[in-house]
Amino acid sequence: MSDTTDILELPLILPAQAQKHVTHNEALLLLDALVQLAVADRDRSAPPALPVAGDRHIVAAGATGLWAGQEGQLAVMTAAGWQFLAPRPGWQAYLLSEARLAVYDGLSWVTPDQTAGSFARLGISATADAVNRLALASPAVLMSHAGAGMQLKLNKASAAETGSLLFQTGWSGRAEMGCTGSDDFAVKVSADGSAWQVALALGAATGIADFPQGLRVAGSPVCSRASLVGTVTQSAGLPTGAVxxxxxxxxxxxxxxxxxxxxxxxxxxxxxxxxxxxxxxxxxxxxxxxxxxxxxxxxxxxxxxxxxxxxxxxxxxxxxxxxxxxxxxxxxxxxxxxxxxxxxxxxxx
Missing domain, CATH: 2.60.40 (Immunoglobulin-like)
Structure with missing residues (x-):
């Protein structure tokens, strides 16, 4: 029979063992160190100058002094000095200095932002569903560069599908911009979410801009294909009909x-x-x-x-x-x- 437990390697009291309290207390101290594990930090390579009993740290790379050779270990300050505990894959520790959780993956302690996480659904202050698998409720959203430029990509399966940004009022569409039903880029608007008017269309093959509803500049009369050539009328020097x-x-x-x-x-x-x-x-x-x-x-x-x-x-x-x-x-x-x-x-x- 082993002298320790299989997972945490806590010392076991053996039959007819003398001074059983010593073994029992040692096991309690290990449990005290590992249960509800929270460490001060994970970026320290040397012990603090004035440690206090109960201090816990994850030893960083390049450890020196009393921590030399203990990289990745849990360093626990006890009455007898520093004790080092080897983590096992899946152990979790709350990083007080970073206010987030780290998990030991078998090689190092990593936080969620350092792993290639995958979620079937994710809701941030909102409930995700089968269609809206990423849902967010927030006053604003910030997406910034990571040292250079940044792109927001909307990829659709084929030209006949839709890749667009939809703006809603009360969950009813009011404006949409993108490639809807073709690879041409369009901006369209709606007053009720049902009837839509295309305000601007850019041909994917030509880049030519078309204004199907006409064009009005600084309050001047609408200029459209129908108003360019037609019956010319005028009032007070301003066109009221075709050009x-x-x-x-x-x-x-x-x-x-x-x-x-x-x-x-x-x-x-x-x-x-x-x-x-x-x-x-x-x-x-x-x-x-x-x-x-x-x-x-x-x-x-x-x-x-x-x-x-x-x-x-x-x-x-x-x-x-x-x-x-x-x-x-x-x-x-x-x-x-x-x-x-x-x-x-x-x-x-």
Whole structure:
């Protein structure tokens, strides 16, 4: 039969042993040292200068003096001096200097932050569940670098899955940003957690930014795909409709800008001839061009253009806000018709 116990190696009282109290007291002293184990520290390599009976330490590496060669051992100060106890794997000790628990893993004493721990669920001031396996209730969360940069990674299984940050009010979604249902990055918002509006979309393949709901800058009217090209309107110098308006009819084409500028052009008509004598040259009959869109009343546009014939040029006589009288001039008589290309630039408002 062994003289000690199998686990803590406490001395056993043997049959017919004399002075049994000595063995019994030694076992009690070992229990006193190991039960509810709490040590002062684990980073001391030499004993303190003024130890007190009952002091307990974990001997650090590079031990010297009375602790030499006792690295990793439990050093207990007794009436007889320092006593060293060899830990076994799984022993736990509370570190008073660090206010946390350490476990002996067979080689050294480690705290939870020094081990590769794994938890099926973890709740910090909150209850984790099967879906929210990590749950935290806190006024704030701080994640800082460990000497350089830092990344927060959200990895999804495939492009069709979701990797996003969801912001809620009363457990109902109000804003979400990330890759939802594709690898494009999007920011979307909701007033009720049910109907969502995509405010910003960034194409994964192109990097092009799209604003499906339009864009408003410093209180200015919304700018969207629908409002860029459409019917132009204006109030007090500010656009109230589209930015650009493009159209055409039998009298030509026009481009109207929200700032009040208007451009009209036409190249689908001609004059019959350029054969009427005029001074040292010749002129065509007058032809009237009614603009496809009228200009601002009392503000005639600038009309210019050209005739397709060689040695010909175009002249406009007293253009009005709605039309212009055009003639083709030439130094040579032209019996055939001459095609015209004309343009008028002015203001529509």
């Amino acid at each position: 650009l308006e493009r159209g055409s009819n039998a009298s030509g084409s026009w481009l109207r800008l929200a700032d009040g500028t208007q451009i009209c052009w036409h190249h689908g008509f001609s004059v019959a001839n350029v054969s009427t004598a005029l001074g040292a040259g010749f002129t065509s009959p007058a032809v009237s061009w009614s603009y496809p869109q009228s200009f601002l009343a009392g503000s005639a546009p600038v009309v210019s253009g050209l005739a397709d014939g060689v040695d010909c040029w175009l002249a406009a006589a007293a253009p009005s806000a709605s039309s212009a009288s055009l003639r083709v001039l030439s130094f040579l008589s032209k019996a055939g018709s001459q095609a015209l290309r004309v343009m008028a630039v002015g203001r529509w408002i």
